[in-house]
Amino acid sequence: MARIDLDLAHAYGPNPRSDEDYALLPLRFTFDDGGAYALLGPSGCGKTTLLNCISGLLRPSQGTVSFDGRDVTGHSPQERNIAQVFQFPVIYDTMTVGQNLAFPLRNRGVPAAQVRERVGQVAEMLDLSAVLDRQASGLSADAKQKISLGRGLVRHDVAAILFDEPLTVIDPHLKWQLRRKLKEIHRQFHLTLIYVTHDQTEALTFADQVVVMSRGKAVQVGTADALFERPAHTFVGHFIGSPGMNFLPARWRDGWIELAGRRYAPPADEAIAQRLQAAGTFKIGVRPEYLRLARPDDGQAVPAVIERAQDIGTYWIAAARLQDEDTGRTGGTDGTEASALLRARLGDEAAALRPGETAWFSVFHRHTCYYVDEELVR
Ligand SMILES: Nc1ncnc2c1ncn2[C@@H]1O[C@H](COP(=O)(O)OP(=O)(O)OP(=O)(O)O)[C@@H](O)[C@H]1O
Numbered sequence: 001m002a003r004i005d006l007d008l009a010h011a012y013g014p015n016p017r018s019d020e021d022y023a024l025l026p027l028r029f030t031f032d033d034g035g036a037y038a039l040l041g042p043s044g045c046g047k048t049t050l051l052n053c054i055s056g057l058l059r060p061s062q063g064t065v066s067f068d069g070r071d072v073t074g075h076s077p078q079e080r081n082i083a084q085v086f087q088f089p090v091i092y093d094t095m096t097v098g099q100n101l102a103f104p105l106r107n108r109g110v111p112a113a114q115v116r117e118r119v120g121q122v123a124e125m126l127d128l129s130a131v132l133d134r135q136a137s138g139l140s141a142d143a144k145q146k147i148s149l150g151r152g153l154v155r156h157d158v159a160a161i162l163f164d165e166p167l168t169v170i171d172p173h174l175k176w177q178l179r180r181k182l183k184e185i186h187r188q189f190h191l192t193l194i195y196v197t198h199d200q201t202e203a204l205t206f207a208d209q210v211v212v213m214s215r216g217k218a219v220q221v222g223t224a225d226a227l228f229e230r231p232a233h234t235f236v237g238h239f240i241g242s243p244g245m246n247f248l249p250a251r252w253r254d255g256w257i258e259l260a261g262r263r264y265a266p267p268a269d270e271a272i273a274q275r276l277q278a279a280g281t282f283k284i285g286v287r288p289e290y291l292r293l294a295r296p297d298d299g300q301a302v303p304a305v306i307e308r309a310q311d312i313g314t315y316w317i318a319a320a321r322l323q324d325e326d327t328g329r330t331g332g333t334d335g336t337e338a339s340a341l342l343r344a345r346l347g348d349e350a351a352a353l354r355p356g357e358t359a360w361f362s363v364f365h366r367h368t369c370y371y372v373d374e375e376l377v378r
């Protein structure tokens, strides 16, 4: 396994001029040896491009890729010693399951006894033992993709194993099992794993470190906890969580925070308060999980008009709009109504909320984040 250092950018077309011409903007990043990483982001953000630069399927138009300090930018995937599993099964239909699993090892001249042992282990891990002698062509899409995974996992001597949305064709229940399996395998063998997905649950359960990408950029790298508690960018706040973080437009006025025409105490952290003062306008970020109903006479509570409250099963999601104190209009202080919608994850107390009614929410506490120009103030 290897440490992988990237210092690169990639444009598919010649002579890139603006940021839009880059599938990957200049990026510096290190994947530590033995780490489990996910590349997470919406379609088209550059996940596959980045993965292919790591594997060697694609040569970045600028910069370098190094494995353990050795420049491998010009090397093929074979030379880099990378295993890659793709979205759709890549297997030999004319071979049996066992032969498919053995192929990457036989190809490298591994002794037969060792091949048998390793194939047996991998088949066991992926519940393929019973079908080892079956012809691959007759199997379901699920089983075929498991063979692809097995072919990726069978070699111990690879620099890294890269997965590009490998569970797309797998049914939801099996997906969950396989994800746990991969995690287990990682724990056992300390492989460097890099896993591409646009599914946050998949990324957050699989990886120790998640690289959140947006439009060719790695906007934040962090643990599940860090991405949830302190999104570095409003994009991460929106993208991670279900529903995502609430962002409330606010401004600094005479030593106070002004939100929907009301005054609130500034954050206790002096450095953050100074940045907010300097910026003048900013956004308050608060997760639905951290919004609580409050009493109207709580001086720090924020009033909002309930639009709906939905029972999701084990909890409720209430949607409410901030109401501007001065104008009586619902909407943000800057008139951007859409951004002034609050979503709160509540318990059974939400059953009593009626549309059109005003409810009060506690918004300010230690989980509250502040954003200037979409970036977290810290
Ligand atoms: N071979 C190519 N030639 C030109 N442009 C490409 C090529 N492959 C990808 N792109 C463009 O580069 C950008 C990043 O694409 P990429 O496939 O890396 O995204 P992705 O995050 O993997 O998306 P998805 O989740 O849909 O797989 C997109 O704008 C895409 O249109």
Ligand SMILES: [Mg+2]
Pocket (backbone or CB within 6 Å): 047, 048, 049
């Ligand atoms: Mg892709």
